[in-house]
Amino acid sequence: MNSAFTRRQFLTTLTVAGSAIALGTLVGADDSTPAQIKWAPVGKASDFTAGTPKLVTLTADFGGEEVFVTKSAKGDLEAWSARCTHKGCNVAWHADVSQFVCPCHKGTFDATGAVVSGPPKKPLVALKTKVADNGDSFVEAPKPFVRPAPPLQ
Numbered sequence: 001m002n003s004a005f006t007r008r009q010f011l012t013t014l015t016v017a018g019s020a021i022a023l024g025t026l027v028g029a030d031d032s033t034p035a036q037i038k039w040a041p042v043g044k045a046s047d048f049t050a051g052t053p054k055l056v057t058l059t060a061d062f063g064g065e066e067v068f069v070t071k072s073a074k075g076d077l078e079a080w081s082a083r084c085t086h087k088g089c090n091v092a093w094h095a096d097v098s099q100f101v102c103p104c105h106k107g108t109f110d111a112t113g114a115v116v117s118g119p120p121k122k123p124l125v126a127l128k129t130k131v132a133d134n135g136d137s138f139v140e141a142p143k144p145f146v147r148p149a150p151p152l153q
């Protein structure tokens with residue numbers, strides 16, 4: 001065995017190992033499978049009505065995060081994290097304009113969580129929901145908010 005072959009073998013092994021690790025990371029990064037979701041209870045599905053997002057503070061088990069829960073026109077439960085996607089302040093629902101409004105820099109979002117105005121670039125984070133047979137409802141626990149990095153100067 002000469003040293004060139006050994007180096008080639010080493011590089012091939014390194015490439016295969018790197019690809020395996022990258023694939024494992026990608027597969028592991030998909031945390032949206034139902035088994036990996038942490039479900040936070042938010043009350044009975046009948047507590048929520050279409051067109052009126054209701055603020056729910058999750059228990060300490062879920063960091064006391066605030067979420068908005070409502071129903072679609074078809075009656076499906078919908079939820080969003082209350083954290084503004086700009087710098088993480090909690091938005092409030094303003095029924096008079098049917099928008100979520102952020103108190104920090106006046107970012108606004110429509111009733112679907114889409115950005116209407118202000119500095120936020122991303123919509124409110126939509127959360128999966130589920131309703132048990134007995135009517136208990138749950139939302140996907142929001143992931144911790146990661147403050148965006150400041151722009152490079």
Ligand code: FES
Pocket residue numbers: 084085086087088089102103104105106107118119120
């Ligand atoms: S934190 Fe909401 S607009 Fe800046």
